[in-house]
Amino acid sequence: MCDAKKGSRAAALLLYGEYPMIQDILREIKRQSLHVYQVAVYTEQGLETVQVQDAGSCQPIYSITKVFVNTCIGMLADVKSIRLDDNLLPYLQPYIRQDYPDVWNAVTIRQALAHRMGLDDGIFDIDRDDPRAYPTQDYLAYILQYPPKFQPGTHRKYTDCAHYLLSLLLETVTGKPADEYICKNLLLPLQCPPTAWTRCPDNHTIGATGAYMRAEDVAKLGWLYVNQGRYAGRQILSPAWVQQMERERFDVYPIKNTSFFVKNGIYGQSLLYSRERRIAIAWTGHESDEKIQAFQRLCACI
Numbered sequence: 001m002c003d004a005k006k007g008s009r010a011a012a013l014l015l016y017g018e019y020p021m022i023q024d025i026l027r028e029i030k031r032q033s034l035h036v037y038q039v040a041v042y043t044e045q046g047l048e049t050v051q052v053q054d055a056g057s058c059q060p061i062y063s064i065t066k067v068f069v070n071t072c073i074g075m076l077a078d079v080k081s082i083r084l085d086d087n088l089l090p091y092l093q094p095y096i097r098q099d100y101p102d103v104w105n106a107v108t109i110r111q112a113l114a115h116r117m118g119l120d121d122g123i124f125d126i127d128r129d130d131p132r133a134y135p136t137q138d139y140l141a142y143i144l145q146y147p148p149k150f151q152p153g154t155h156r157k158y159t160d161c162a163h164y165l166l167s168l169l170l171e172t173v174t175g176k177p178a179d180e181y182i183c184k185n186l187l188l189p190l191q192c193p194p195t196a197w198t199r200c201p202d203n204h205t206i207g208a209t210g211a212y213m214r215a216e217d218v219a220k221l222g223w224l225y226v227n228q229g230r231y232a233g234r235q236i237l238s239p240a241w242v243q244q245m246e247r248e249r250f251d252v253y254p255i256k257n258t259s260f261f262v263k264n265g266i267y268g269q270s271l272l273y274s275r276e277r278r279i280a281i282a283w284t285g286h287e288s289d290e291k292i293q294a295f296q297r298l299c300a301c302i
Contacts, residue, residue, distance in 0.1 A: 021279065022048050024302045034295060036268070036285035040219035043279050047223075049216040052285075057214050058196065059284035062127055062265030064218055065211040066163045066251045070113060071221065072170055072182050074241035081173050084110035091169045095140050095204070101147035109169065111152050112162040113250045118148025124161045127209050127266050137201035139164060160208035164200075167207025178205035189236050190224065192217040209265075215282045222273035222280025225252070225261070258300040268292040272299060 022041040029036050029052060037055040041048050051057065076082045082091075088107050089096075107117045123146050124139070134142050143161045167178035174181045179197035182205075187195060195217065198210025220231070225245070229237030245252055252261045259276035268287035273280040281299060285292075 021281075021302065022050060025281070025299055026050060026052065028295065028298060032291070032295065034268075034285065034291060035287045036283050038215040038285075039281070039283040040214070040216035041279065041281050042216075042219045042223040042226075047216055047219065049214070049219075055284075058212050059214075059269075060209075060265075061211050061213050061218060061269045061284065062209045062267065063160075063251075064263050064265040064269055064271050065207065065209050067221060067263050067271065068182050068186060068211060069163050069166055069170065069178065069207045070245060070250050071224075071237060071241075072178070072186055073109070073113065073166060074237055074245065075185060076170070076173055078238045078241060082109060082169070084108065084113070088112055088165060088169065091172045092140065092165065094172060095168055095202075096144070097138060098141055098144075100141075100144035103147045103152070104144055107148065107152045109166070110248070112166055114156065114248055115158045115162055116153050116156050117159075117162060118150040118152040118155055119146065119157045119159055119161065120149040120155070121146070122157060122159045124159060124164065124208075126160050126164075126206055139200045139202070139204070140168065160206075163208035164204075164206060167205045170207075171204060177203070178207055179211075186221075186236065187217070189234055190217070190220040190231055192220060215284050218269075218271050218282035218284075219280045222271050222282060226273050226275050226278060226280055228275075255297060255300045258297075260296075260300040262296055262300075264289065264292070264296075270296055272296060274300070 025039055037053045037059060038057060039050050039052060085108050087105060088109050089105050111117050124143055136142050170178040170181055196212040198206045200206060224231045225242055228239035229235060229242050246261055252263050255262050259274040260272050263271045268285045271282045
């Protein structure tokens with residue numbers, strides 16, 4: 001953690017955030033010596049970003065990537081290009097090169113969004129796995145060789161599989177790689193600068209992780225949800241989808257006894273927003289999940 005006595009720019013920014021909320025957050029980061037790189041807070045006063053530590057502004061956001069994918073799935077649902085209760089696998093047929101267990105045909109888009117595909121193991125943990133150990137470079141074939149153990153829709157198991165499949169769905173329906181669609185149809189309206197995205201050996205967007213962004217880009221997504229899908233005077237996403245994301249826990253989860261919803265990425269990446277408080281908060285860094293979850297609750301109570 002930078003120390004103000006060293007006179008660094010990061011230390012100065014740490015102490016002199018403009019808005020009261022960000023000042024409170026920065027003081028707590030300093031007090032706990034949290035390894036946070038960048039913090040962004042979006043309120044009615046505007047957007048403020050503070051570089052807390054000397055690190056690149058564009059950082060991996062890991063599983064927060066899923067919320068960007070889900071948002072674009074919602075955009076397709078809003079215009080009736082897909083229905084959530086459609087079976088997922090028919091959309092992926094252009095990419096399927098081998099037979100797979102028939103139970104996969106029962107999995108719906110809704111179940112993938114809710115991590116209720118029926119899997120009993122967190123296969124395809126792309127942030128922790130060594131992909132060189134996979135038996136094939138065809139990630140879709142690798143996933144489909146593991147049939148759901150439970151009836152789809154009955155058991156929840158968080159896994160990166162779902163969003164790799166959902167990214168392929170975006171590609172099939174839009175005719176563009178998922179990251180290109182997300183950048184043009186979501187990030188551009190959110191006035192975000194260029195971002196980087198990870199693709200698989202077959203050149204498909206990973207989707208479950210792998211986006212590299214600034215904290216303020218993530219905060220803008222939170223602000224979109226604060227405002228029921230509206231940003232800078234434009235209705236990007238329907239209020240109905242925002243409510244469905246929250247109601248069905250499509251990768252945004254309530255912080256108990258607060259008005260905040262949250263999405264985590266490994267190593268402490270965070271997105272928090274509250275419609276009641278009219279605020280979205282995001283940060284990047286490299287910290288333990290336990291420390292960050294406690295810090296999230298503290299931020300929700302400031």
